[in-house]
Amino acid sequence: MSSGQWYPGSMARAVNVLRQDLKIIDLVVELIDARAPASSRNPVLAGLIEGKKHLLLLHKADRAEDDVTEGWLNYFREQDILAMAFSVYNRRYLTRLVRYLKEQEHNLRPTRIKRPLRMMFVGIPNVGKSTLINYFVHKTVTRTANRPGITRGRQWIRITPGLELLDTPGILWPKITEATTWPLAVIGAMPAGRLDLPGIATWLIELYLEKDRKQELVKRYRDLSSGNAEEMLAQIGESQGCLQSAGKVDLERAAGLVLRDFQGGVLGRMTLEEPPQ
Numbered sequence: 001m002s003s004g005q006w007y008p009g010s011m012a013r014a015v016n017v018l019r020q021d022l023k024i025i026d027l028v029v030e031l032i033d034a035r036a037p038a039s040s041r042n043p044v045l046a047g048l049i050e051g052k053k054h055l056l057l058l059h060k061a062d063r064a065e066d067d068v069t070e071g072w073l074n075y076f077r078e079q080d081i082l083a084m085a086f087s088v089y090n091r092r093y094l095t096r097l098v099r100y101l102k103e104q105e106h107n108l109r110p111t112r113i114k115r116p117l118r119m120m121f122v123g124i125p126n127v128g129k130s131t132l133i134n135y136f137v138h139k140t141v142t143r144t145a146n147r148p149g150i151t152r153g154r155q156w157i158r159i160t161p162g163l164e165l166l167d168t169p170g171i172l173w174p175k176i177t178e179a180t181t182w183p184l185a186v187i188g189a190m191p192a193g194r195l196d197l198p199g200i201a202t203w204l205i206e207l208y209l210e211k212d213r214k215q216e217l218v219k220r221y222r223d224l225s226s227g228n229a230e231e232m233l234a235q236i237g238e239s240q241g242c243l244q245s246a247g248k249v250d251l252e253r254a255a256g257l258v259l260r261d262f263q264g265g266v267l268g269r270m271t272l273e274e275p276p277q
């Protein structure tokens with residue numbers, strides 16, 4: 001898996017759609033995954049939103065390690081990026097987000113023309129954009145019709161009388177490099193099909209070992225006598241009945257199981273990337 005672009009055509013298309021949408025947006029809320037804050041950002045966005053109000057949400061913070069998330073928030077703060085830990089499943093986070101949005105309405109709107117402030121969510125696949133939009137759809141009920149000059153098929157969700165959310169998220173492609181491939185695969189942000197699942201699962205198991213958290217794997221999979229990640233994956237396969245016809249361990253299936261468990265939150269809270277020092 002080398003670095004490069006997997007979907008050059010659709011990526012260019014997505015960027016163009018986003019560029020169009022952004023013309024009418026005042027406030028851009030960028031969603032990243034709190035478990036992989038470096039890999040789940042796309043550097044292209046910064047150039048597209050220059051001069052616009054920008055909020056970075058470290059989404060799925062309920063699955064990340066709180067102290068590491070705190071470290072990331074400090075890191076972003078040092079770069080003058082406004083960032084918040086977030087989870088759509090946590091009322092406290094939701095309340096804080098809505099309070100922030102209302103403040104922006106209050107601060108930004110009087111300086112602009114008399115129309116509602118417009119915001120949108122952007123991010124790479126699987127960071128929770130649709131989930132968050134749906135939350136607001138169900139919470140608010142009011143949807144406004146299409147307006148002239150606005151891309152057909154787009155609707156606005158009225159969060160407050162003066163603040164509207166575009167119902168379609170901006171899609172960014174992840175930047176795939178040597179360093180980002182494995183974290184992206186673990187958080188489910190890589191296109192399926194061409195992934196080296198055993199390699200990814202081994203990398204993840206190694207991280208549990210490095211962080212001295214083998215216990216959490218043992219709790220889930222039982223007999224893990226080996227201290228070596230690769231062997232542990234084979235042991236997991238064996239104990240979970242991931243076997244091929246000849247009785248050999250099916251490492252693909254074992255790896256798929258580990259990754260599903262991680263994504264399902266069964267293996268505890270884990271951040272895959274530390275903030276740069």
Ligand SMILES: Nc1nc2c(ncn2[C@@H]2O[C@H](COP(=O)(O)OP(=O)(O)O)[C@@H](O)[C@H]2O)c(=O)[nH]1
Pocket residue numbers: 059060061062063086087088089123124125126127128129130131132
């Ligand atoms: N643990 C956790 N999972 C979330 C959260 N928000 C969304 N998800 C899950 O993340 C997955 C991807 O969400 P989705 O909204 O489809 O992402 P999108 O591709 O960015 O639109 C879904 O399985 C959601 O249930 C969150 O705050 N915490």
Ligand SMILES: [Mg+2]
Pocket residue numbers: 129130131
């Ligand atoms: Mg979606």
